[in-house]
Amino acid sequence: MSASQGKVYLVGAGPGDAGLITVRGKECLEHADVIFYDSLANPALLEYAPKAEHVFAGKATDKHTLTQTEINDLLVAHARAGKRVVRLKGGDPFVFGRGGEEALALASAGVPFEIVPGVTAGIAAPAYAGIPVTHRGASTSVTLITGHDEQALESGEVDLANISLHGTLVFYMSVKNLPIIARKIIAMGRDASTPVAVVSSGTFPKQRSVVGTLTDIHDKAVQAGVTPPAVVVIGEVAGLHDELAWFESLPLFGKKIVVTRARAQASELVRQLHDLGADIFEFPTIEVEPAKIDESFGNIGDYDWVVLTSVNGVEMLFERLEELGCDARDLAGVKLCVIGSATAEALHKRFLKVDLMPEKYVAEELMGALVAREGDLAGKRFLLPRADIARSFLPEELRKRGAEVKELVAYRTVVPRSTDERAEALLAYKPDLVTFTSSSTARNFYEMIGEERVACVKATAAFASIGPITAKTAEELGMHVTIQPETHDIPHFVDAIVDAIGRH
Numbered sequence: 001m002s003a004s005q006g007k008v009y010l011v012g013a014g015p016g017d018a019g020l021i022t023v024r025g026k027e028c029l030e031h032a033d034v035i036f037y038d039s040l041a042n043p044a045l046l047e048y049a050p051k052a053e054h055v056f057a058g059k060a061t062d063k064h065t066l067t068q069t070e071i072n073d074l075l076v077a078h079a080r081a082g083k084r085v086v087r088l089k090g091g092d093p094f095v096f097g098r099g100g101e102e103a104l105a106l107a108s109a110g111v112p113f114e115i116v117p118g119v120t121a122g123i124a125a126p127a128y129a130g131i132p133v134t135h136r137g138a139s140t141s142v143t144l145i146t147g148h149d150e151q152a153l154e155s156g157e158v159d160l161a162n163i164s165l166h167g168t169l170v171f172y173m174s175v176k177n178l179p180i181i182a183r184k185i186i187a188m189g190r191d192a193s194t195p196v197a198v199v200s201s202g203t204f205p206k207q208r209s210v211v212g213t214l215t216d217i218h219d220k221a222v223q224a225g226v227t228p229p230a231v232v233v234i235g236e237v238a239g240l241h242d243e244l245a246w247f248e249s250l251p252l253f254g255k256k257i258v259v260t261r262a263r264a265q266a267s268e269l270v271r272q273l274h275d276l277g278a279d280i281f282e283f284p285t286i287e288v289e290p291a292k293i294d295e296s297f298g299n300i301g302d303y304d305w306v307v308l309t310s311v312n313g314v315e316m317l318f319e320r321l322e323e324l325g326c327d328a329r330d331l332a333g334v335k336l337c338v339i340g341s342a343t344a345e346a347l348h349k350r351f352l353k354v355d356l357m358p359e360k361y362v363a364e365e366l367m368g369a370l371v372a373r374e375g376d377l378a379g380k381r382f383l384l385p386r387a388d389i390a391r392s393f394l395p396e397e398l399r400k401r402g403a404e405v406k407e408l409v410a411y412r413t414v415v416p417r418s419t420d421e422r423a424e425a426l427l428a429y430k431p432d433l434v435t436f437t438s439s440s441t442a443r444n445f446y447e448m449i450g451e452e453r454v455a456c457v458k459a460t461a462a463f464a465s466i467g468p469i470t471a472k473t474a475e476e477l478g479m480h481v482t483i484q485p486e487t488h489d490i491p492h493f494v495d496a497i498v499d500a501i502g503r504h
């Protein structure tokens, strides 16, 4: 096969959480020309392939459903046209995923293909519910079974009679057939009091587990309103849920939190909240654009201090310096001052140590720390690379004390165009919490959503602010802030959120 020839990758997307795709699966997405994805594959995974063509090829009531033959033909046709084709399937492509049929179609058409296994829901959903599918002393085997076809279950085509009496049974696609399954399993000799767990939307923040026995699991599942996708786990191991339900007992499990930060900056906040079990809705209210450097900038080495107040400031400053033909040595002798540990970290990554970082991450503290360190600021030369909309407190104070201040607009922030669709999706999401990490996020959120919708958001959500200035802006817009950390950085912000709305 030559590198220019097309190929089909049957990729397992994992059970739900986008982090559970394999490294190979992600690689295939990154290099894909076209992706045919299933309804069970997490759509967030498509972000690994922004330039590829995305074609929905799953079952959904509101969209045209392609038949299996149509899908097979499309895979073959695209590969023959020289494309790298990814067929992205929920879980593992060969476990109840019809991946085998697709592979056969490709083989008979002579199209090269690769199978990228995935983490199957029948193992992952129980794992996230604290249920090991095998367990010393309790279960030495696990059987994956389809519970989809009522007739096949009744007629014995799905042969339950010969299934191990002691092992774990995991049924896929079986919520509606739970009564038949329970009856058959009891009839084949398993104790009616055998533990059973139904795990729906496994590995997603909306995961639910219902635990009962073969006798009462159906009633319990109905009562709890369990909806597909769900797996049914039958066997002693299901009883371990109560003790090992690590995911559902995370402090922010299932809490719906809106992150309004610019996407480029949001990753740390999103990661920390996600690790604590939160369900995140990213609603970026800021886009960052580089600004043109102004003529009067001069030489960075001429300054006594460079004061950086954001990670963006660091990144944009270095981009501007590169454009000007500078190199790291031009910073020799210049002292660096930052607000915030994230900004310090951004400098560390460039092998630059910070000379001054105030205890509290606000401009007023910074002024105090500078004076304490330098004494007289008269005649000292300061460079402040910053956003176009930055507060003027710091330069004003520095000038009052006789310092020479150059404000360099390193980047501009713009309000993303808000589509009504996105704003409506946010309302439908019914958030528990909206987070603001700067005054602009609060202001832009209000502008993008509109007054009426903000009123609706207020009905379900609390508001959290990283610091007092941001809180003031939010309050002025009628968004009452009830959560605010003492130290104004992301880790403390997350702690404050856990204290306020988390389970303890």
Ligand code: SAH
Pocket (backbone or CB within 6 Å): 015, 016, 040, 089, 090, 091, 092, 093, 094, 095, 096, 097, 119, 120, 121, 122, 125, 171, 172, 173, 174, 199, 200, 201, 202, 203, 204, 228, 229, 230, 231
């Ligand atoms: N190839 C997939 C299975 C596809 S069949 C895999 O390996 O996981 C679809 C069935 O998988 C659903 O009816 C449900 O039983 C199960 N399933 C898929 N995603 C699930 C999830 N997140 N939580 C629980 N069950 C899930």
